[in-house]
Amino acid sequence: MPRFTPSTLITLLGVFLVALNLRAPFTSLAPVLEQVMESLSLTASQAGFITALPLISLAVFSSMAPKLSHRIGLEKALVVSLICIAIGIAVRSLGNVSPLYLGTVILGAGIAFGNVLLPAVVKKFFPERISEVSSLYIFVMGVGSTLAASLMVPLSHQAPAQLFGWQFSLAFTLIFPIAALMFWLPSLSAQSKSKQHQSEKDATEHTPLSSLLRSPVAWFVTLALGINSFTFYAFAGWLPKILNDVGYSELDAGYIYGFLQFSTMVPGLALMPILARVRNHALLIGLCASGVVFSLLGTIVAPNLAIMWVGLFGLSNCSTFIIALSFIGHKTSNTQQAAALSGMSQSIGYALAATGPSLIGFIHTSSGNWQWPIITIALFALVCTVFSVLAAKGKRLKFNSKGKENPNT
Incomplete structure (x- = not known):
């Protein structure tokens, strides 16, 4: 290299x-x-x-x-x-x-x-x-x-x-x-x-959006990034309230929320030497994305260990995001394709993310507890794991002059 x-x-x-x-x-x-x-x-x-x-x-x-x-x-x-x-x-x-x-x-x-x-x-x-x-x-x-x-x-x-x-x-x-x-x-x-x-x-070498919308790999990357963003904003948006309701003081909830923000910084440095050596991105992103599921379930089972689960959530979620974001470069053949895939994935991704806090708030109001809202986020995180692995295994995008994807690339 x-x-x-x-x-x-x-x-x-x-x-x-x-x-x-x-x-x-x-x-x-x-x-x-x-x-x-x-x-x-x-x-x-x-x-x-x-x-x-x-x-x-x-x-x-x-x-x-x-x-x-x-x-x-x-x-x-x-x-x-x-x-x-x-x-x-x-x-x-x-x-x-x-x-x-x-x-x-x-x-x-x-x-x-x-x-x-x-x-x-x-x-x-x-x-x-x-x-x-x-x-x-x-x-x-x-x-x-x-x-x-x-x-x-x-x-x-x-x-x-x-x-x-x-x-x-x-x-x-x-x-x-x-x-x-x-x-x-x-x-x-x-x-x-x-x-x-x-x-x-x-x-x-302009790639029209219509071409990407017909590509399974483009959708795998888009859904991996989009659902990952959904899980983060859905959980982080309600985290202080969740912690308050399970017995943490407002001050302690604030500290734990701050720790979540800090934990999202660590993967940016920690992943650099790993990504330089690991070629099996499917295994790596699968482990990271499944860590999000595990941390959310841990929050339900043992809320007294919230700081540990929150730290694991931040590390796993951000690691998944970084690896999935790198697929925009790895799965495209030129800069215009990368820009088009980036636009598709982030537009749909942030639209999904914007619905997260409201949906979780509605489920909390309907159920009267935080178990079902967190289980809902965990289910989304599980789906994110599937699409993340599929995105990692997908082949590089390459379109012919008519904007159709070449299945042999």
């Missing part, structure tokens, strides 16, 4: 700078949400809609990213996503209700584009190290979200007198897209003719 050259290391830095933008602007809102509600006189339902908007935006805009990439080129589309993120952050920090909603939507569009395009960037620049680079940038996403979330409240206390504290702290996250734009904007003008030629070649 080839080593990183100085030029690829520079590109890797650019990938990391983009990754810092794909979660941090979302997680930065939760710590200051109470300040936002107080200063803008928002009801709980209005605040809840703000927290739901990001997932809705990701579901809506993810499918548009491949078309944008095909039309203007991969790197330019990535710059557009960063500009949207910067504009979204600036608009939602203006201090009024309407800009808060509008800015969140624009921000969501930018993050949706970035989420879809980054696997294609990895496919283009690191074709021999897709799994390793994917695991690294997922780790960087976790670092960015943790850093942003931990800084929001302290920064809000340092705001100038003419600004609400939450305005200042949310605006601070502009440093993430600005840093990434400082890298990617000069790189556009510095592209060599060979890279421009490659971009033109990729543009001619």
